[in-house]
Amino acid sequence: MNLNLTGSNDTVEATDALYREGNDEDQMTRGSLSMAWYGVASAMFFVYIGAAMAMAYGTLNAVIGLVLTIFVYGLINRVLAKYAINNRTTVALFSRTILGTAGSSIATIIFALVAIYYAVFEGSIVAYAFQTAFGGPTWMWYLIVVVYSTPLILGGARKFIDKLNGWLLPIYLGGLIAAVIWAGVQYGFTDTWLTQQADLAVPLAVGGPGWLATFAGYMGVWIMMMFTMDYAALGKRKDIKFHQRWSFGWLFYIVAYGFSAIVGIFLTFTIPGMEVSETGVAGGLVSMMGILGLIVVFVSQTRINTANYYLGAANLKSFGERVFRVKLPNLVWVLISSLIIFLLMLLPIVQYILLALAWQGVLVTAWVAIALTHILLNRGKNEEHGMLGDAHYRSFNNSGLIAWIAATAIGILMLQLGAINPDLAGVGATWGPITTAVVAAVVYALLWNGTSSRTALRVKR
Template sequence: MNVNLTGSNSTVEATDALYREGNDDDQMTKGSLSMAWYGVASAMFFVYIGAALAVAYGTKDALIGLALTIVAYGLINRVLAKYAINNRTTVALFSRTILGTAGSAIATIIFALVAIYYAVFEGSIVAYAFQVAFGGEMWMWYLIVVAYSTPLILGGARRFLDKLNGWLLPIYVGGLIAAVVWAGVQYGFSSTWLTQQPESGLAVTMGGPGWLATFAAYMGVWIMMMFTIDYAALGKRQDTKFHQRWSFGWAFYILAYGFSACVGIFLTFTIPGLEASETGIAGGIVSMMGILGLIVVFVSQTRINTANCYLGAANLKSFGERVFRIKLPNLVWVLTSSVIIFLLMLLPIVKYILLALAWQGVLVTAWVAIAVTHILITRGLSQEHGMLDDVHYRKFNNSGLIAWVIATVTGIIMLQLGLLNPDLAGVGATWGPILTAVVASAVYALLWNATTAKSALVTTVA
């Protein structure tokens, strides 16, 4: 079980009481939460990654892998969203269950750093777009981006997302559609973007079919599962079905991944000389559409970056309070994360997006696999609740920690195959995330069942 065996009866009673008494009065309405979450859909990264995978593996395989990704994301997030809504649990709180109170600090800081990294990356795209449009020094645009982003999260997720993302969504979607029409009118419409073949010789080293390599590449963005938990925890229980289907399910990923990828693929193979990189696509849109293109990039990146900055600051706060036992106002954590974001922007971090995705993907994929496995194998047992104090949880959950370490090591070894033999680089990239998830799930299930059986035996003997 996730709780300390000592005093387990009182723990169950406390949990059940919290679950019964918990009401939805202070939770977000389904419309507000849905619009808040859909702000995450507007990352230019989603436009870029679809185009990059089509260049690497061909449009056909990229779209097949994308379809499988949408199905997988929909199924996994359906489970995570329901659990988070029912139990009011965030990543930081749920990590106490699968890793223990001490182990949860590791997951929290990883989540914070990944969110901050994405804030750096997406913020850099806005700065680059401003430079393309107006010139100037990049450090100046970095500072401007951080300066206007920081106030957007000072009031918390509910305030800024409610007010901002509702009216920005149509601008983002309409802007990308306008970019497609603009490119087609200027350079000509054709079906060649649907028939692009993979780069020469890549099939030999990718470690499997292109659609599988595409699916594995999107596993590097399983951080979205963690995002789902933190957002879903704000929802009302009466809206669970709606959020499973529309907010966090397939509908969202059809827009975030499917629509964005198709736009990226079309623009890449329609605009002459357009590079399949995030800065390349953003710069191409601004160069082609002028101020309208700048508005599209600004809107899309502002929407996603409010989420990145908020989650980065929130989890940084959770880590600081848990590890260093310091209580500071939210403003301090927001400003701290903003300073970190600005300093990291000064580094050439955009150049290392794929490497960063691979490494953080291993850690996050293992965590998600363990989380989903735990939820599935503990169905029907007593409910948890995010309001429970740490005293009700073990300091270390060996089942989760061992599974996480073994799976992470497995994934890292697979990623390093290319260092031993360049021909194996594709094998590691394709199979690394998949093996990570399988190992994490299998090891956790085995250790959890063994621990449960041992506890039952001890109880029977006693």
């Protein structure tokens, strides 16, 4: 059935009806999708960031900020997951709606680069753990990590690893629990990790309360919202409630952020001399637990990197096909992505994790705020969806692009306050991400055309 979009309500409703008749059986089962998604929960970064926040702002502030983070993440991702499943729309496809086809290319390459960056970062941790255990040159372990990670996202191997993630999750959770018990028995159970005070070097008085600074710090990982859309697009519509509640909702973030952060805080302030960095956490586990610690690190990072490699290659492919009109097999895009990952590993990229998080956090936070605003403004109305081709969309959606550019510019400016005046560093770090989200949402809402829910749709007459 071919439809000519005329812009009339009847035609739009017919298009929407046709789309919703799509075969749900082509999508992933709730168990497979849930286990594949929970692979993201095992990043050592989540262990590290909880400890880093406690070190900077004190355990109490870190926990309060963490609770607020879990609540907000769960709330937002319930909305994004439902929309992505209903419309089967990924970040690349949805960006056409809020930014236009040209603007969506920018969002796609940013998503691809961020996913690749995380693959580099998490892979470096595995390499560091192996080097700590067995020695040898760093580049060799980098190469080994890339070589064994690449096949895990290919065809049948990816389906296998999705299932395997369900078995690996208990190993990861059990490994961290074992690490806590091990550290407590070896170094003693004390309340030091609960009573950790804020680092006086952090300008809390200027930047705001420590719990708010913690919340803002976790906004730097709003890339998880983009991850949610790409994964949720694979789900069945009949499983929406399940995925909202169990896969992409609060339970996931209690495990990914809450559990990991508490473990990180305990280990950091229990193991003497443990460095508050992701490599420090991994090295501490291997040094303390030996081969068992290495297994925990290997399992956790392999699980998260299946997501990083998959999303990096998928969005790189989308960008290449849209911008350069290059049609290549999936395998080629995977290999290109893996080559980029290996080459970046050879650079001292781990040293710039906080700076990278701050910059990408601004871009991603603005996108998420615009996306959420658009979905809420169009709630209950007919929407464009993933099956429509690029020809149905304008090249530029001025509402989204203006909102994104304005919010990003303000966010980056606030991040630079510390360079202008060191006493204002706390202001930029705490209020930068929050201001970015507010500006993006408000500007988009003001520019949004309330008479048409399809602001980026090019009407054919």
